[in-house]
Amino acid sequence: MEDKLRVTVVGAGNLGTHLGLKLHAQGFPIEQVFSRKRAKAKSLADRCAAKSVTALKDISSNADLYLVAVPDDALPAIASELTLKEKVVAHTSGAAPSDALAEVSPFCGVLYPMQSFTRTAESPSEFVVAVNSEIETVTKILTKVATALSDNVLHLNDEQRLTMHVAAVLVNNFPNHLYAIAEGLLNEAEMSFDIMKPLLQETTRKALSESPILTQTGPAKRSDFKTIQAHLDLIKNKPALEDIYMAITESIIESEKKRS
């Protein structure tokens, strides 16, 4: 069985699409692709030589592994509507417990690829996959699949994975929002976000080569309250940004106090 693990992909969004295509390319037969949206199910199924289904009750028991790539808040519906006794089922969430799909099958676990997959861009080739299950044989099967997806497979317990998920928000979602705010401010003042790109690249280069804890710079780090006040004056009509500015500034000042 191990050499021809048949996979059914539940969910045909960005992540489901990436997983289906990559596993298909790696020689895993894809049995079915499920999405409530017919066009999405069919589009992905066609690309990985699978059948498409749009109702959970039509998911067959012909696969060995069921990969559930749906938003976290859709997991409870899957858990209550889908039954696959004796089959291995794994969700792909960074935050949900590894037994979130225990109602679907006792052989449940998690395979969480930490990356930002989007429709528009080429899928990134490098990412970390965190695997976990309370059942050792499930962990083995998920590890085998994860190893086909990535060179970087980690076995993490639920709390470690949730910590990694919070870290992903801090490294991806939150910085991106700060960039978006910067873009908006610059556009309002008739400048382009392009002018920030050399600084953005250097910031990233440094974070990839040195410990971010050791390389903090800026007015908050220097307790330069005159500059901080000039910034607050500039953004005084933007309460959401003011809140962010104050929260991060206070946190930097507090971190510096602890370090010194």
Place this chain on the structure above:
Amino acid sequence: MEDKLRVTVVGAGNLGTHLGLKLHAQGFPIEQVFSRKRAKAKSLADRCAAKSVTALKDISSNADLYLVAVPDDALPAIASELTLKEKVVAHTSGAAPSDALAEVSPFCGVLYPMQSFTRTAESPSEFVVAVNSEIETVTKILTKVATALSDNVLHLNDEQRLTMHVAAVLVNNFPNHLYAIAEGLLNEAEMSFDIMKPLLQETTRKALSESPILTQTGPAKRSDFKTIQAHLDLIKNKPALEDIYMAITESIIESEKKRS
């Protein structure tokens, strides 16, 4: 005069060092290097064939341009202690008004290189320089010098430059602090910041190629309150991080409402 503009560098920190060395390499004679710390003044002066001075009163009137690269809160002391009538003087601050050194000389302005210069790393080769003065001849001289430093010279008024400075905080200082928090959380849970690097690279690649306003992802963008709550539960003993998490999450939710 234009071909052999003699420059005195006031301040021998990271930025002063970078500017002195780069202008020296570009053929600008460096007249003096000032730092209150003798070793720093001498070290930089030696590297750019200049004389070193450690008292403001010893700054000679032999140069054509005085570049003042000191922290913002040191500018008032320079303004009140240094007099260089008829000479061009420019500070290098992102936040201070272009006439902050008007007491030093009426021919005053600003030359602000937006980049993160550090002692440890090689100086980044690419950066934007913002130039401004109320006096046209000063603007011309500063533009000439800025063009020797960078291909990317902008003429920005004080409010635009302050906006760019806030944007720099949003693109550099604040994301770096978020990375530092992530590093701390991961270390506490016995993981390394290294596991975040593929995601960090992808986040940056995307911000460099697409508008960050259009590429937001994550639980806040999806209004996935269950995941947000799981994150808040994990960090509940870290009030500074909780404040940051809530402020950015609320701002993302608000931005999404405005967009839809």
